[in-house]
Amino acid sequence: MRCGAVTLFLLALGCAPQPTPSTLAPDQPDPCGLTAGSPNQLDTLTVALLEPVDLGNATAPANDSERLLFRNLFENLIRVDCEGTVRPGLARYWTADSVGRGWTLTLREGAAFPGSGPISASDVAGMLRVLANRDSASAGAFGIDSAFELDDRRLRVLMRGGADSLPRFLADPALVVTDGLASGGGSGEGSLLIPRQGKLPVIEFRFPLQRDARDALDREADLVITRDPVLVDYVSNRAEFTTFPLPWSRTYLLMEPGVSRGDLLGALDTVSVRKSLAKDAVRASSRAPEPPYWWSDHRSCQAASPLRSDNASSRVVYRKDDDIARGLAERIVALASPSAGLRAVGLEAPELAIAVRGGSDRAYVMGVPRQSLAPCRDVYGLPAGFRFLPLIESRAYAIVRNGAPPMTVEWDGTIRVVER
Amino acid sequence: MSFRTRLFFGILAGVFLPLGALAYGVRQEMERRLTAEYEQRVNSMTEVIETDLLREGATVASRLNGLISDLSSDNRFRLGALQGEPASRRYLLDYAGSAMKLSGLSMLQIQDSAGRILSSGHFRNEFDRSQPQLPALLAKAGGTIALVRTRTPEAPLLALARVDSFRVGGRRFSVVGGVEAGTRVGRLARNGDLSVDLFYPDQPRVPSSHARILREVYLPYVNLLSGSGAALDSVRLVVTQSLGTLQALRRSIDRWLLIAVALTLAAALALAAWLSSQVSRPLRDLARKTSEIDLDRLDQSFETERQDEIGALSRLLGGMTERLRTSSARLREAERRAAVGDLARQVNHDVKNGLAPIRNVLRHFSQVARQEPGGLAAVFEERKGTLESSVEYLETLARNYARLSPTVERAPCNVNALVEQVLRNTSVDGTVLQTNLSQAMPHAIGDSLMIRRVLENLVGNAVDSLAGRPGGGTVAVTTAIAGGVGAEQKVRITVADTGPGMSRKQLDQAFDDFYTTKAEGTGLGLSIVRRLILDLNGSLHVETEPGAGTSFVVELPAVSGGRAG
Structure with missing residues (x-):
């Protein structure tokens, strides 16, 4: 009788059965780790960010520099490594109810915002509740029903559907646990110092360089993420640096709005053309795209959108600060007949977003993440009613000074500094 | 035609003809000088353009020579172009872009003997396109600089370009280089009334007219964007000097001439009216007075104080009237005398006529008194009527004659x-x-x-x-x-x-x-x-x-x- 009452009590708490927490044994080598020379010789890791950084983009980083910064500044409940394996993040342990709908997560002891106060379960649950209550299709695509804290370190997350394992989207940047810094917005200037935490080193981020990136490497930078082959070529002869090719992280799409004049996609949709694009058209490490593509199976998540009418413009539009997109757009123009009058036009990000919504151009060349932890949510970021053709995939390089602290590569090719 | 009208036209002709001649002369001289100056300006501009084109051609040729010299000894170019060595291919693709910037060109493309673009500076990603016609057409243009319409990724490019060639490893390569032409033409485009416009082959010719002076400079032209395929053609740089300023000056002179004519007309009209009043009115007065003169009215006065011709004429007419008056008095006197003579003869005749019956009756009485004195009374009674009738006649006659000499009282x-x-x-x-x-x-x-x-x-x-x-x-x-x-x-x-x-x-x-x-x-x-x-x-x-x-x-x-x- 007593035993039955205890069992019912435990069931009510949702803590049965007890899943095994996914952790990495200390002596187990990290398959995604990066080690340059003899690690841990540097007390402070200086990171040179080569692209503009907006501190308000913590939940939606727009470039490699923002991804690198926010990945090391804030944490998600969990991490997903370069092989797709779920790793503990802020949550050290997690258990599920019998149907896999209710998940109880236990935060790491001593978890804290960098340079700020501790992170409590209520902070995380509050953030998740806000997301769950947000009346938007993209937020709803996560499938979070509710969240509440059980105590200072434990919280319970209820999903709309059951799952066999902890949902990997908890590692998505949109669910990063931030303090007020992330919501403050504004562009970073100068440097940002992350104080030492546990066995993590001090990390100093140097914000966008107006001067030559090679100058930063020559002076003090210990880590640079770049897609510029010139920079990679430069350090190839420098013994104090080790260059690591990161996973293919960006896929460049040619997006044609609805019914268009001529079949631009069709003309490019050959393996040889795409190989040629990857080989010669862009000045970056690239390759022909390789399926599967995360958006292919989730187009139904998008709201139905009527096909746009015949386009009026002959522009092939790309984001102005994206050299890879520019090279692709220019090659597309070059391959077209001169009499077609196509022209490549670079737009700033806000203008590009407006242009894509209008859909009045001939085509758009845009880079999207190659991986997605929440494809149904991410597909909302793609314009509805467009036809997509993957053109190339590109990857970045990590240039690491020898002796830098150990790092690991996560699911999207972003580097995280890990404990010594 | 009245005296006033003649006077008006006379004054008008006297002023207007010299004025018109002056305006015509000024107009012609101004037109001649300005037209000559404009023609000189157009000729100078044409020479400047031709000199500029020659200089640009020489500059481009010099830069292409330098690039060819560099390319001939560039091992990576050689590897990429001849052997397709992968590591050198990217160098090859980017070569033209870098070289174009270094050499200050706006257009540069390197092509192999088949016309395949190996490297393009103005359109990096146009590599591997086959464009054999461009080097051939530029060579056909005689090796001079030509206007080429090609494209960049963003927009069409108009360049002053020329072609050169070189050999590496026994293979022939062409290099086409040029400088941007749109802004050069644009800089020349407007300078007051002087303009330089570019006319493409399909654009109609601008007819010369009185409104402008034209000179044309021809330039070989290749349009790579033409849907019908590239061909060697020619464009015209048309230097136009508008004669708007000259026409404005003409209009201004005409306007002032019209104003002068209008003022002249008004002045002539006023002068004619004044002169007419000074001359024709006295003449009219003289005419009126003269018309009123007759033998019975010779009391017109022609006295005047004027010392001019009108005064002389007036005095002349006064003298003539005075002589007429004297003659008239003489004539009246002669008439009176003639009338008195006639009257005397008539009176004599009438009285004789009146007295004749009386004399006859008296003779009858005398005869009766001598021959039959007793019948005198009867005869008197018989002839008394005749006597009374004759007396009455004479009395009447006398009365009538008495009336011929009245005394005038006024x-x-x-x-x-x-x-x-x-x-x-x-x-x-x-x-x-x-x-x-x-x-x-x-x-x-x-x-x-x-x-x-x-x-x-x-x-x-x-x-x-x-x-x-x-x-x-x-x-x-x-x-x-x-x-x-x-x-x-x-x-x-x-x-x-x-x-x-x-x-x-x-x-x-x-x-x-x-x-x-x-x-x-x-x-x-x-x-x-x-x-x-x-x-x-x-x-x-x-x-x-x-x-x-x-x-x-x-x-x-x-x-x-x-x-x-």
Whole structure:
């Protein structure tokens, strides 16, 4: 009788059965780790960010520099490594109810915002509740029903559907646990110092360089993420640096709005053309795209959108600060007949977003993440009613000074500094 | 054409012709000088353009030479171009972009002998396109610089380009380089009225006209964007100098000329009017005075203080009038003397005629008294009528002659009253007397007895003219004001009858003495009337026609401001 009452009590708490927490044994080598020379010789890791950084983009980083910064500044409940394996993040342990709908997560002891106060379960649950209550299709695509804290370190997350394992989207940047810094917005200037935490080193981020990136490497930078082959070529002869090719992280799409004049996609949709694009058209490490593509199976998540009418413009539009997109757009123009009058036009990000919504151009060349932890949510970021053709995939390089602290590569090719 | 009009046109011609000649001369000279200057400007601009094109061509050629020299010794280019070595291919693709920037060119592409683009500076990603026609067409242009329309990723590019070639590893390569031409042409495009415009082959020719000066510079042209395929053509750089400034000057001169003409017209009109008033009015006055002169009115005054030609003419006419007056007096005296002689002869004749019966009767009495004294009384009774008749005749004759020498008295006379008095004493037999007397009549100046005699004669003649006419007739006496105002005012008396009227011959003799158509007339009535009226300084004229009656119109001087009441 007593035993039955205890069992019912435990069931009510949702803590049965007890899943095994996914952790990495200390002596187990990290398959995604990066080690340059003899690690841990540097007390402070200086990171040179080569692209503009907006501190308000913590939940939606727009470039490699923002991804690198926010990945090391804030944490998600969990991490997903370069092989797709779920790793503990802020949550050290997690258990599920019998149907896999209710998940109880236990935060790491001593978890804290960098340079700020501790992170409590209520902070995380509050953030998740806000997301769950947000009346938007993209937020709803996560499938979070509710969240509440059980105590200072434990919280319970209820999903709309059951799952066999902890949902990997908890590692998505949109669910990063931030303090007020992330919501403050504004562009970073100068440097940002992350104080030492546990066995993590001090990390100093140097914000966008107006001067030559090679100058930063020559002076003090210990880590640079770049897609510029010139920079990679430069350090190839420098013994104090080790260059690591990161996973293919960006896929460049040619997006044609609805019914268009001529079949631009069709003309490019050959393996040889795409190989040629990857080989010669862009000045970056690239390759022909390789399926599967995360958006292919989730187009139904998008709201139905009527096909746009015949386009009026002959522009092939790309984001102005994206050299890879520019090279692709220019090659597309070059391959077209001169009499077609196509022209490549670079737009700033806000203008590009407006242009894509209008859909009045001939085509758009845009880079999207190659991986997605929440494809149904991410597909909302793609314009509805467009036809997509993957053109190339590109990857970045990590240039690491020898002796830098150990790092690991996560699911999207972003580097995280890990404990010594 | 009036004197004033002639004067106006004369002044106008005198001023307008020199003015027109001056304006025409200024206009022609200005046009000649400005046109010459504009032509020189256009020629200079044309020379500048041609020199610029030559200089650009030489500059591009020099830069291409430098690049060719570099390429010939560039191992990575050699590896990429000849052997397709992968590591060198990217270098090859980017070579033209870097080289273009270094050499200051805006267009650069390197092609192999088949025309395949190996590297393009202005359109990096246009590699591997086959474009064999461009080097061939530029070579066909004679190795000079040509205008090439090609494309960049963003927009079409207009470049001044030329081609050169080199050999590496036994293979021939072409290099086409050029400088951007759009802004160069744009810089020349406008400079006031001088413009340089680029005309493509498909654009119509600009016709030369009076509104502009044109010069054309031809330049080889290759349009790689043409849908029908590239071909060697030519464009025209047209230097145009608008003559708008010249035309504006012309318009300005014309406008001022018109203003001057208008002012001249106005001035000529005013001058003509003034001169006319100074010249033609005195002439008109002289003409009027001269027209009023006749033998009975020679009292016109031509006195003047003018010392000009008008004054001389006026004095001349005054002298002539004075001589006429003297001659008229002499003539009147001669007439009077002739009239007295005639009268004496007539009186002699008449008296003899009157005395002849008396003498015959007296001879008869003498004969009876000598032969039969007792029958004298009977004979006297028998011949007494003859004597009485002859005496009466003589008395009448005497009365008539007495009337021929009246004494003129000049005093205001009420003509209407005289008319009424005369009509009352007039005996009529079946004749209707009518009057139409003006109540605003002024008094006439003259002798009332003389005026009465005039009226008696005219009314009596009118009544007599109706005698024996079946149904009688009408005699109408009308008075009215005539002439001008003041001293010019006259009193008009019209005596009209409905009698037989007069023929021209009868009218010519009507005023002669002793001419009469009546059986018992003396023929002195109208003669006396005419004399009396002339003595009263009046006038008389007759309106008559056979069968239409006769009207005698008498005009006498009137008293100024006087009314007949």
